[in-house]
Amino acid sequence: MHAFLQVVAGSREGLNLRIAEGETLVVGRKKGDLLLADPLVSSRHCQISMQGGRFFLKDLGSTNGTTVDGRLVRDATLSPGSEISIGTNRMILYVGEDPPEADAPRPTTGPEIAWLLDEELVEIPGPAEKTRTGLDVIGQDLRLPPGVNAAIEVVAGQDAGRVFRFTRGSVSIGRRLGDVPLNDVEVSRRQAVVELFGRDMIFLRDLASTNGTYHNGRRVSVSRLRDGDTIGCGKTVMKIRLTR
Numbered sequence: 060m061h062a063f064l065q066v067v068a069g070s071r072e073g074l075n076l077r078i079a080e081g082e083t084l085v086v087g088r089k090k091g092d093l094l095l096a097d098p099l100v101s102s103r104h105c106q107i108s109m110q111g112g113r114f115f116l117k118d119l120g121s122t123n124g125t126t127v128d129g130r131l132v133r134d135a136t137l138s139p140g141s142e143i144s145i146g147t148n149r150m151i152l153y154v155g156e157d158p159p160e161a162d163a164p165r166p167t168t169g170p171e172i173a174w175l176l177d178e179e180l181v182e183i184p185g186p187a188e189k190t191r192t193g194l195d196v197i198g199q200d201l202r203l204p205p206g207v208n209a210a211i212e213v214v215a216g217q218d219a220g221r222v223f224r225f226t227r228g229s230v231s232i233g234r235r236l237g238d239v240p241l242n243d244v245e246v247s248r249r250q251a252v253v254e255l256f257g258r259d260m261i262f263l264r265d266l267a268s269t270n271g272t273y274h275n276g277r278r279v280s281v282s283r284l285r286d287g288d289t290i291g292c293g294k295t296v297m298k299i300r301l302t303r
Contacts, residue, residue, distance in 0.1 A: 069148030201228025245293025
């Protein structure tokens with residue numbers, strides 16, 4: 060199982076952290092694995108752990124509290140797409156299954172996610188040891204995973220028939236802007252982003268658009284996509300397409 064915590068707003072926006080089985084990620088202003096330069100964040104604010112394939116958050120007695128999906132919590136079980144808010148910072152948990160070995164053989168050495176990087180992996184010092192091999196920093200720009208061909212096809216609306224192929228792992232949608240520039244006046248200039256970590260790990264994220272972003276007809280802030288799913292923005296409907 061692959062799991063990433065992505066900072067989508069705040070002082071470390073764009074940062075991705077990998078969470079491995081049995082690891083605990085401590086978030087704080089002065090102490091921890093992820094340090095946030097925010098006066099509303101406590102010195103040791105909260106921790107996120109992965110145990111038995113499940114994800115847990117525990118507030119560490121912070122002054123201003125921790126919210127998960129808009130709800131103030133002390134302890135919470137996280138789900139894929141859960142949004143965590145700490146002070147002015149927002150983070151989202153991305154989770155995907157490991158690919159079968161027959162389809163995607165794993166290297167015997169080196170990080171499994173090296174193809175995601177435009178920069179080298181940086182190991183973060185942990186409280187119990189100088190380096191932690193299960194927790195890695197990922198560059199903001201995602202590379203397209205090897206062997207994955209993906210496209211966004213416009214199936215309804217003013218731009219119907221246009222096809223936009225992925226050349227990297229992160230694709231932005233907007234009104235006449237971005238990787239998928241749409242002519243629909245009901246689409247925001249920065250509408251949404253599709254992030255592709257693997258064939259079974261594709262996420263749609265709304266960028267606080269005016270009229271909302273829809274996944275298979277349901278308005279979402281973050282949602283996991285599958286091949287053939289629809290993305291709705293304004294009067295435009297698109298489909299995500301994956302090919303071998």
